[in-house]
Amino acid sequence: MVSADVEATERMDRGDRGAREVLVVGLNHRTAPVAVREGLALTDERIDEMNRLLCSLGGVDEAAVVSTCNRVEIIACASDGERMENEILSVLRDMQPGIAGDLDNLLYTHRDREAVRHVFRVASSLDSMVVGEPQILGQLKDFYARAASVGATGTVLHRCFHKAFSVAKRVRTETAIAARAVSVGSAAVELASRIFEDFADKTAMLIGAGEMGELAARQLVAAGVGGLMVTNRTFDRAVEMAREFGGTPVPFDGFPRYLPMADIIIGATAATGFVLTRDAVQTALRERKGKPMFCIDVSVPRNFDPQINDIDNAYLYDVDDLSEVAEVNLEERAREAGKAEQIVLAEVESFWRWFSQLDVVPTIVSVRAKLERIRQAELARVLQELGPLTDAQRQALERMTTSMVNKILHTPITRLKTHDRRDELFFVDAVRSLFELDEPEDP
Amino acid sequence: MGLVFFSSSLVLYLLATAAFVTHLMGVRETARRVALTSLGLAFALDTAGLLARADQVFALRSPHDQISLLAWFLVAVYLLLQTRYRLDVVGALVSPLAFLLTLSSYIVYSGDDELSRLGSSWLPAHVAPAFLGYAILVVASCLSTLYLLQEHQLKSKRASGLTRRMPSLETLDALNYRCVAWGFALFTIGIITGSILAKVAWGTFWSWEPVQILSALAWLIYAVLLQTRSLGWRGRRAATLTLAGFVLLVVSFLSLNLGLSHGNGVG
Numbered sequence: 001m002v003s004a005d006v007e008a009t010e011r012m013d014r015g016d017r018g019a020r021e022v023l024v025v026g027l028n029h030r031t032a033p034v035a036v037r038e039g040l041a042l043t044d045e046r047i048d049e050m051n052r053l054l055c056s057l058g059g060v061d062e063a064a065v066v067s068t069c070n071r072v073e074i075i076a077c078a079s080d081g082e083r084m085e086n087e088i089l090s091v092l093r094d095m096q097p098g099i100a101g102d103l104d105n106l107l108y109t110h111r112d113r114e115a116v117r118h119v120f121r122v123a124s125s126l127d128s129m130v131v132g133e134p135q136i137l138g139q140l141k142d143f144y145a146r147a148a149s150v151g152a153t154g155t156v157l158h159r160c161f162h163k164a165f166s167v168a169k170r171v172r173t174e175t176a177i178a179a180r181a182v183s184v185g186s187a188a189v190e191l192a193s194r195i196f197e198d199f200a201d202k203t204a205m206l207i208g209a210g211e212m213g214e215l216a217a218r219q220l221v222a223a224g225v226g227g228l229m230v231t232n233r234t235f236d237r238a239v240e241m242a243r244e245f246g247g248t249p250v251p252f253d254g255f256p257r258y259l260p261m262a263d264i265i266i267g268a269t270a271a272t273g274f275v276l277t278r279d280a281v282q283t284a285l286r287e288r289k290g291k292p293m294f295c296i297d298v299s300v301p302r303n304f305d306p307q308i309n310d311i312d313n314a315y316l317y318d319v320d321d322l323s324e325v326a327e328v329n330l331e332e333r334a335r336e337a338g339k340a341e342q343i344v345l346a347e348v349e350s351f352w353r354w355f356s357q358l359d360v361v362p363t364i365v366s367v368r369a370k371l372e373r374i375r376q377a378e379l380a381r382v383l384q385e386l387g388p389l390t391d392a393q394r395q396a397l398e399r400m401t402t403s404m405v406n407k408i409l410h411t412p413i414t415r416l417k418t419h420d421r422r423d424e425l426f427f428v429d430a431v432r433s434l435f436e437l438d439e440p441e442d443p
Numbered sequence: 444m445g446l447v448f449f450s451s452s453l454v455l456y457l458l459a460t461a462a463f464v465t466h467l468m469g470v471r472e473t474a475r476r477v478a479l480t481s482l483g484l485a486f487a488l489d490t491a492g493l494l495a496r497a498d499q500v501f502a503l504r505s506p507h508d509q510i511s512l513l514a515w516f517l518v519a520v521y522l523l524l525q526t527r528y529r530l531d532v533v534g535a536l537v538s539p540l541a542f543l544l545t546l547s548s549y550i551v552y553s554g555d556d557e558l559s560r561l562g563s564s565w566l567p568a569h570v571a572p573a574f575l576g577y578a579i580l581v582v583a584s585c586l587s588t589l590y591l592l593q594e595h596q597l598k599s600k601r602a603s604g605l606t607r608r609m610p611s612l613e614t615l616d617a618l619n620y621r622c623v624a625w626g627f628a629l630f631t632i633g634i635i636t637g638s639i640l641a642k643v644a645w646g647t648f649w650s651w652e653p654v655q656i657l658s659a660l661a662w663l664i665y666a667v668l669l670q671t672r673s674l675g676w677r678g679r680r681a682a683t684l685t686l687a688g689f690v691l692l693v694v695s696f697l698s699l700n701l702g703l704s705h706g707n708g709v710g
Binding site for chain 1: 597606607609610612672677
């Protein structure tokens with residue numbers, strides 16, 4: 001009993017868990033150019049097909065394919081990592097024969113702790129092109145659900161993905177990784193929210209039809225800005241855009257008359273002179289009784305007189321200022337990412353503790369040891385209560401309790417030794433949780 | 444008993460200050476909860492402490508009681524506002540102020556002063572509204588300071604984690620206006636009862652004491668501020684005026700306590 005315990009502990013220390021490995025093979029926006037990534041992009045049907053195919057390979061227990069525009073990855077749990085890696089490589093090569101030769105340089109393989117860490121980092125958006133972007137988590141959930149729906153995932157990947165989702169949530173709440181605007185449009189919204197509390201009773205005016213202006217207007221409306229006026233030198237275009245945004249078209253010649261109603265003004269015309277002058281804003285502000293105006297000039301050359309910023313209660317940002325805000329925020333995200341990496345590392349360790357115990361032999365050893373401890377303790381208590389006994393009586397008690405424990409454990413242990421690998425993990429996990437084998441022992 | 448209350452609330456005010464600052468530097472929600480909880484606890488302790496000595500406190504005879512009351516009002520006004528708006532940054536200013544006020548209330552001469560020998564029932568009628576008005580104007584000054592900070596950062600196209608955690612200019616300006624309006628009303632009552640007190644004690648409503656002159660100037664500034672809002676004097680101008688009035692109030696308060704005035708004025 002004791003020697004088996006020691007042996008099992010040594011096995012675990014060596015990281016030898018019946019050669020079960022977690023593996024990530026794939027490529028992403030850092031390792032592969034878009035030309036390669038688009039060649040490997042998969043349709044939903046193709047993903048289901050691959051999930052099934054991977055699981056049917058010998059030695060592969062569980063697999064999940066992830067395919068977004070920035071990454072193609074296969075996350076797998078396998079008894080033979082080496083073979084698995086080769087299989088996956090050949091599957092990928094078959095997909096795009098043209099680049100077969102280069103593929104080896106583009107692909108990365110992560111094993112064990114590194115593989116788990118990679119999955120956690122992807123879920124937390126630490127591996128994204130724009131760190132902290134929110135889409136990846138939802139995508140990952142979809143791909144996990146897809147793999148689960150064809151039965152490709154099991155105990156290990158199930159736990160790994162769910163842990164990844166909760167790590168992502170922790171990162172989001174405990175760091176400011178996604179708190180800052182990193183595009184020009186969202187920077188405009190962020191600045192507006194430092195000036196205005198409630199967007200619902202605010203009106204924006206979009207001057208011109210430039211793409212960036214449209215983007216900023218769209219983001220402001222999405223953020224809740226109540227009204228939108230649209231003006232353009234070509235009135236038909238203004239009408240068209242107003243319809244698209246649910247706004248009101250305003251004639252270009254008379255737009256200064258509507259300025260006092262505008263809390264936010266976006267300039268995006270192709271004009272070379274100043275469309276919005278200092279005087280116009282000053283007049284509008286007087287009529288507004290000093291209620292602040294936020295002027296966003298996203299056009300090049302600039303449409304708004306830079307002196308507007310010198311007027312009390314008027315705030316002028318041009319496209320460079322907005323980019324600057326976005327740039328600074330991006331740097332801040334990078335700083336927050338450091339904190340997020342620490343969270344990920346800690347969670348990988350906790351996952352790994354669970355995973356490295358997830359094997360038949362150590363589980364049998366622990367469950368036996370636990371019951372033996374209970375037996376000994378109860379026996380000692382009874383012996384004390386009974387007072388002096390003969391040796392024969394004492395041995396009878398020993399025999400009886402031992403055989404009770406053995407009989408109770410007989411079926412569970414037989415089940416644990418079943419040879420179906422996926423059932424095996426299911427039972428191991430169940431036994432560990434039913435007997436609380438992963439909980440710290442009472443002193 | 445009093446000393447236990449006093450030292451515990453001092454510690455809690457310090458804790459609240461530290462927790463507010465921690466919260467504003469990072470993103471941890473825990474720090475915010477600690478800050479608000481310790482401020483709330485300190486407030487409860489102060490309330491209990493004031494009630495325990497209710498008969499003396501509400502006579503408001505000693506500077507000690509007056510300053511304690513000012514601190515209590517200040518925290519009360521802040522906590523009231525915080526239930527409706529997210530004003531953690533204001534909390535980071537109010538907590539250390541409450542700490543300093545509570546501390547100084549114990550440092551100042553705690554016997555009866557000249558005022559208390561007047562024994563007039565007009566004293567509480569003067570001190571209570573005037574100090575509640577002060578407390579509200581202190582909060583208004585905090586809001587104005589934040590407004591100027593936020594405005595400066597926006598104009599100069601800079602942003603720090605702190606300014607992003609501040610309320611918007613719109614909220615700061617609107618709250619500032621409301622605080623000044625309420626503070627002004629109470630302050631006016633304080634001035635009226637103060638001059639009645641002066642009449643009862645010294646036989647004259649007005650005696651050109653520094654405290655009277657300074658308070659009257661502050662009163663004028665706040666009156667101008669409230670009147671010109673409809674002309675568009677809001678935002679930066681309103682914030683600057685609020686702070687100017689506040690400086691006058693502080694000076695008048697100090698002139699009273701440093702013995703420049705007899706204390707028969709409004710403060």
